[in-house]
Amino acid sequence: xxxxxxxxxxxxxxxxxxxxxxxxxxxxxxxxxxxxxxxxxxxxxxxxxxxxxxxxxxxxxxxxxxxxxxxxxxxxxxxxxxxxxxxxxxxxxxxxxxxxxxxxxxxxxxxxxxxxxxxxxxxxxxxxxxxxxxxxxxxxxxxxxxxxxxxxxxxxxxxx
Numbered sequence: 001x002x003x004x005x006x007x008x009x010x011x012x013x014x015x016x017x018x019x020x021x022x023x024x025x026x027x028x029x030x031x032x033x034x035x036x037x038x039x040x041x042x043x044x045x046x047x048x049x050x051x052x053x054x055x056x057x058x059x060x061x062x063x064x065x066x067x068x069x070x071x072x073x074x075x076x077x078x079x080x081x082x083x084x085x086x087x088x089x090x091x092x093x094x095x096x097x098x099x100x101x102x103x104x105x106x107x108x109x110x111x112x113x114x115x116x117x118x119x120x121x122x123x124x125x126x127x128x129x130x131x132x133x134x135x136x137x138x139x140x141x142x143x144x145x146x147x148x149x150x151x152x153x154x155x156x157x158x159x160x
Contacts, residue, residue, distance in 0.1 A: 009038075010036065021052050032072070032074070050073065070089075079096075079097060082096075087124065103135060112144060
């Protein structure tokens with residue numbers, strides 16, 4: 001199984017979509033988790049163009065203005081998704097891998113750089129992950145968690 005998570009920082013441009021499409025084809029992905037799409041609407045045509053064909057399905061959480069947005073796409077030949085759940089900053093899909101029958105849940109996470117939201121997210125995820133303790137779980141995304149401010153890409157408006 002091949003799962004990739006990517007904070008794309010905007011999926012609106014043709015160039016970014018082409019870059020993602022190339023990655024999907026090159027790596028022959030089963031599941032793609034994208035954060036910070038900055039899109040309020042994602043439809044099947046967009047997903048087909050990114051996936052490079054018709055054998056894709058998806059679940060998404062819209063952005064709020066130009067902030068956030070999450071999409072999870074999967075190859076329908078490789079993955080059967082039974083349910084999708086969306087809550088604040090988390091998009092989860094559950095199902096099985098077609099060839100092996102292995103059950104899974106994938107959590108796709110994007111949380112803003114806000115310590116209050118981060119704490120709420122960790123509290124929610126901790127309680128949910130406990131339920132899945134005997135299952136195959138993949139927790140991926142952008143948690144915007146750093147040990148110190150120097151780890152941020154830009155500090156005080158100056159890019160590093």
